[in-house]
Amino acid sequence: MAPIKVTEINSEERHAMLSEFIKSIAFKRQQITKVFQKGDEVEVASQVYGFIGSYYDATILSPVGAYHYRIKYKNLLTGDESAPLEEMVSAAVIRPVPPHQDETTSENRFRLYDMVDVFANDGWWFGFISGKIGEEYYVYFPTTADNIAYPRHVLRYHQEWVNGKWKYLPKTRN
Template sequence: MAHFFNIGDMVEVMFPQVGFVGSFFVATILLVLQDGRLYVQFHHLLSANGIFFLRSVVAATNIRPIPPFIGTSEYELDDIVDVFVNDGWWVGRVVDVLRSDGYYEIRFEMYDEVSFNEFFDMRPHLEWEDGRWVSVLE
């Protein structure tokens, strides 16, 4: 099922290049081009001069809607989560819960890296499949 995007829609963009796989960056659609690609402005990525927010033409296949909010009060060991780090949302797994200081240890398995993140920088991971959001737990 195709999803059609409109000017002004807030979306998440993925880059299939090495080093960016498993991450999504928030952007707003500025133009829908005749060939189906979209011209977007990123919310957190800066242009090469470091002054303006990056704008780029991206394929519609590399764009998804913003995931719905899913309220949760905590995460458990082995939960798959998205973590906002390095200006985008990256998929990781909870490997330690540090309840005393409110941080979680997250492993980004694709890159064999670990980071410590606050609850408020995390969300449950969802996949965009066939025009709908699917929990990795389904």
Template sequence: MAFRYQERVEICKKQEGFLGSYYCATLLAAVGINRYIVRYENRWVQGGARQMTEVLDADEVRPQPPTISCTNFSVSDKVDAYVNYAWWVGRVTRKIEPIRTYCVSLDNGGIEVQVPPSKMRIHLDWEDGRWVLPMNRILSI
């Protein structure tokens, strides 16, 4: 997929410790036909003086998913939870009332975190240029 200059994208790192995470970034340039330079929104160089930039392979860059309004999740729903400045893939394990937060078991390491619905979204996969829900249904947008 070709991206435009300054387009907001998500980065799906393939390195240990980052698997299952999506970092928000802005596309700065294409490098050849299979690489991009991006600037992260919430990753900083040492000391926090400036935002980190990185050259990435095309398979680590995807468009930002469409916004799907959802604040009510069920146990076992596959979701992305916004934790430590990134979206992490996981599954809802329980709902905590009355404070209305959810426990999410993250796929990367099985760590369980408590997340309010405002920091959650339905997980979508980017496959062959289209958004796909976890149950293999194609999302029309």
């Protein structure tokens, strides 16, 4: 069987393929390639159903044994909302904060099917561009099946922490 050319894939098939790809990434645990120190800024992957595929900014408070850390979230609060939430998490759900993306470059224009993170509901959510109307980009989130419009300033290209380095996932172009 000959390989399928990208131009031969219709939008429903591409949507389904990207959805499965994103789910496979969102449900995997991080490869432990870095030892974090007190004060390190990190992102913590949620393992809670309905929040899979989201990352939350946090600071390392201390290592706990070989594979756990005590962390303090930047945007998540305690139940009574009186202080930032602190908890112990596995090293497998922690990654460094991705490098900042320059929003002024012309290459930073999102296109249909680009994989992105959206800052919403106190964290970064992984999805892909499903459309654009006016100045708002629609992002589809395969782990929740939501398709929501966002302004450009809350989007970033998705990156994965692989073998101790940040990697952009290949951009999908029409």
